[in-house]
Amino acid sequence: MAAAPSLLQVSPSDPELVQRVRQGDLDAYALLMTRYRLRFGRYAYHLLGNESDAEEALQDAFTLAYRSLERCRHPERFAAWLFRILVNRCRTLATRRGRHEARRAPLEAADTVGVAHPAERGMHREEIHRGLARLAPEQREAFLLKYVEELSYEEMAELTGAGESALKMRVKRACERLRDLLSESYAT
Amino acid sequence: MRPDDDLDSGDREFLERIAAPLREPVALSDRVERKVLARLRTGAGPVPRAPYRPLIAAAAAAGIAAVFAIGVLVGRRTAGPAVAERGPRTIEFVLRTTADSAVTLVGDFNDWDPHATPLHPGAGGVWTATVPLHPGRYRYTFIVDGSWRRDPAAPRALEDDFGTPTSVITVAQR
Numbered sequence: 001m002a003a004a005p006s007l008l009q010v011s012p013s014d015p016e017l018v019q020r021v022r023q024g025d026l027d028a029y030a031l032l033m034t035r036y037r038l039r040f041g042r043y044a045y046h047l048l049g050n051e052s053d054a055e056e057a058l059q060d061a062f063t064l065a066y067r068s069l070e071r072c073r074h075p076e077r078f079a080a081w082l083f084r085i086l087v088n089r090c091r092t093l094a095t096r097r098g099r100h101e102a103r104r105a106p107l108e109a110a111d112t113v114g115v116a117h118p119a120e121r122g123m124h125r126e127e128i129h130r131g132l133a134r135l136a137p138e139q140r141e142a143f144l145l146k147y148v149e150e151l152s153y154e155e156m157a158e159l160t161g162a163g164e165s166a167l168k169m170r171v172k173r174a175c176e177r178l179r180d181l182l183s184e185s186y187a188t
Numbered sequence: 189m190r191p192d193d194d195l196d197s198g199d200r201e202f203l204e205r206i207a208a209p210l211r212e213p214v215a216l217s218d219r220v221e222r223k224v225l226a227r228l229r230t231g232a233g234p235v236p237r238a239p240y241r242p243l244i245a246a247a248a249a250a251g252i253a254a255v256f257a258i259g260v261l262v263g264r265r266t267a268g269p270a271v272a273e274r275g276p277r278t279i280e281f282v283l284r285t286t287a288d289s290a291v292t293l294v295g296d297f298n299d300w301d302p303h304a305t306p307l308h309p310g311a312g313g314v315w316t317a318t319v320p321l322h323p324g325r326y327r328y329t330f331i332v333d334g335s336w337r338r339d340p341a342a343p344r345a346l347e348d349d350f351g352t353p354t355s356v357i358t359v360a361q362r
Contacts, residue, residue: 026225026228026229029225029228030221030225033220033221033224034218034221037216037218037220037221038213038215039213041213041214041215041216041220042210042211042212042213042214044216045214045216046210046214051216051217054214054216055216055217055219055220055223058216058220059220059223059224059227062220062221062224063224063227063228064296064299065299066224066228068298068299071298071299071301071304072299073303081299081301084299084300084301085299085300088296088300088327091350092327094350095350124209125209125210128206128209128210131206137350138350138351138352141350143203143207144210147203147204147206147207147210148207148210148211158302160350160352161294161329161331161336161352161353161354162336162351162352163335166351168194170351171195171203172194172195172199174203175195175199175202175203178202178203178206179199179202182206
């Protein structure tokens with residue numbers, strides 16, 4: 001018996017889209033960008049602290065990735081490859097903007113799609129952003145990669161070039177600093 | 189998350205509590221895609237770079253490492269001068285090191301891929317790699333036996349703010 005046609009439309013995989021892009025299909029690249037704007041926009045926004053810079057970082061990363069797609073040797077790992085480009089673009093932008101100026105509007109405009117309001121979790125995101133803004137750039141980066149993007153220290157080391165022990169120290173320092181800055185909110 | 193750090197349970201709980209709201213998706217505008225597509229369709233430059241400056245041909249006579257910029261145009265064709273001037277230049281990266289196993293080069297030009305540009309060992313512990321680069325500013329670093337090592341013969345990149353050793357090279361327009 002012939003299988004009934006599925007009513008579900010399966011999204012093309014990353015390797016399929018990469019293959020189509022390599023054949024000149026820009027629409028396929030638009031699909032990839034939408035997929036990873038939603039997934040990686042969070043990192044850029046939290047690291048850079050405002051929507052405008054986050055969008056610029058994503059645009060640069062997407063453009064660079066497109067132009068060097070031939071060098072993406074493992075299309076099944078397109079996400080990791082793109083994320084590495086984005087992390088470096090964020091570093092460059094953060095440095096260009098200046099570590100203090102970069103976070104001029106902590107909760108500017110960007111919408112969240114989460115189901116629970118941050119306040120329900122016991123700590124407002126606005127307060128957290130203010131705390132993040134006062135971390136040293138390398139501490140903010142390490143905290144976001146570890147606790148928000150949930151990478152292992154091994155993955156972080158490969159991504160940033162810092163040693164695992166240095167990264168652990170950055171996270172620990174971030175923790176201490178955030179605890180100082182957010183102590184009122186974190187009344188235990 | 190697996191506890192692979194040196195934090196105590198109180199610190200981990202605290203960081204988890206901060207991280208939870210930050211893990212919610214942030215929906216940036218789809219103008220990101222629209223702008224990129226417009227940029228790609230018009231062939232505009234990929235990334236805003238610093239204005240072209242004179243070639244930094246830093247070579248350390250007595251240092252551990254050196255970067256030599258070799259002013260050789262590759263891919264020269266019969267196209268007009270404007271095209272030729274914008275073509276890539278061949279840049280040779282050179283590192284003197286006692287590395288045992290592997291030296292690679294990562295930077296803005298190869299998407300920071302640690303496997304993309306291996307250096308080749310030569311006599312006297314000199315490792316080299318040749319990369320075609322268009323005029324512009326690039327950050328890069330060497331990876332020596334798994335550790336990042338900034339090129340001591342080249343200017344330090346401002347992105348050292350992030351605590352990792354990177355250098356910068358500016359390739360001049362001919």
